[in-house]
Amino acid sequence: MLSMQVWVECGRSLPEAKIKFKRKVFLEVTHGYSPVYGFAEDAGNQGVFRTEMHYIDPVWVQNDRQKWVIDAEASLKASDFYLDFDAPSDSEAGFAYVKADLAIALKFMKMMLDIDESQVKLYFSGSKGVHLTVPMMTLGIQPSTELHRIYKMLVEKIKENTTHGTLDTAIYDNKRMFRVANTRHDKTGAYKTRISYSELKRMTKEQVLAYAMSPKADPPVHRSPSEKAQKYIGWMVRKAEEEAETRREFSGKMLELDAAPPCIVEMHRRLFRQTIDERNNSGTALASFYFQTGMERDDCLSIVQHWSDNNCVPAMPEQEIKTIVDSVYRTEARYGCGSFKRLSGVCDKGNCPLFNKREKETTA
Structure with missing residues (x-):
């Protein structure tokens, strides 16, 4: 069996530079080891980002500067499902909105996808938001060029049930970057840290910020596939594939x-x-x-x-x-x-x- 190459794109903020953010740093993930952590250490573990999408045997193209880059649209992609809850303000009330929408999202996952808290990771973003991830295996989804579009359809269904508008649905493109876990936020100095749902529920915003002033362990979660989730998402997978075929036909006609x-x-x-x-x-x-x-x-x-x-x-x-x-x-x-x-x-x-x-x- 031929081995696969798996790559990610990384970036980092450069507050003192003329160009404030540098990306297009492509790193190969080999044998379960991610060089992202070395990249983060070189950046002082601050302001470090990585694409959620992992590119499998990626398609490489030259950009207008003659640099070889990954064609994120054409490449096969794998990624955990991710949600980003962002508070409308830095206030305690704004953070309460995040908690309320998160509670609804978790309830949706339990009822509609048969996914419970033991199968998700929660992170405090380091500022005023919360990130949630679910292993791709748990959802029963295979790598796909359309993965970001499948995830966008799923998150839109979840958002329909929330009440405060904190769930961001505009982040499902093919090269979206998230802050790397256990690296610091440039403005607050807090880390993006793993946090349990029980801890998040009982803590105030200030307590969460204090908790996030040091890195935390980030163990894996239970990855057993959910048959219910696979069935629920099945139509989204089919729709994304049909729309991809339509786009290919459209592109051919355009030429x-x-x-x-x-x-x-x-x-x-x-x-x-x-x-x-x-x-x-x-x-x-x-x-x-x-x-x-x-x-x-x-x-x-x-x-x-x-x-x-x-x-x-x-x-x-x-x-x-x-x-x-x-x-x-x-x-x-x-x-x-x-x-x-x-x-x-x-x-x-x-x-x-x-x-x-x-x-x-x-x-x-």
Whole structure:
């Protein structure tokens, strides 16, 4: 049996530097040993982060600086399921909201997934939040290129039942970083520390902060697979895989386009005001469209600049346009039909080459 390579991406804060955060430090996890801890020690165990996703036999590509980086979207991914509860303020009342939403999430996991407290890890974040993780094995999920999307669907179901809005659902991308356990928060000096649910319930915010002023043991948890969880999440796995196939088909069609879809034509006709009409997001969407057609970056920059000069009120600054286009090409941002329809106000499938191309081919 061939061995697999497993990699993670790390980053660290650099408060005194011009660029305050450095990432794209790729480390291979070998034979159960994680070099992340060595990386953390070199950083003084402070301000250290690691991707939740582990990349299995990752796909490597060269970025615009000719540096080899992991293609997080295309790579097979494995990760514990993770939840991030973030208090709206530093107050005791704000932290009470976190505790209340956490209690509901744990109850959901017990009732719907048959996962109890012995199968989860809880961490105080070092500031005003709580992180919860569940082993991937417990959920019965296999590594997948779509893992972050599966987890996002699951967390959205959990959040529907919470009451205070502390559960963050915007963190489920393919290279999200979390603070490494037993490293310090830059501002508070407290560690991200393991904490039991019983301790968390009885402690005040100030007591938790005091507790987190030193690192704590972080033993593994019970990893027995939950059949109920696997069944509950099954439809999410299928949906994520179906949506991935749709995106692949869409990308293929984009590369074959010989005319712009009606939504893109409309975006070159109408005016976009700075805040009312999502001017900046519309510019990003246009850049994404041209990127997906295979257009060179400089040509895309010229088109978006022309669009800004003629269709935006006020026009976007040149540097802002360059930043948008560079970001799209660097991250390979892929906007889809839903975004183009919303931003343009138009969706004419009858005259859209993305939808009628296949029909023309089958009748030719």
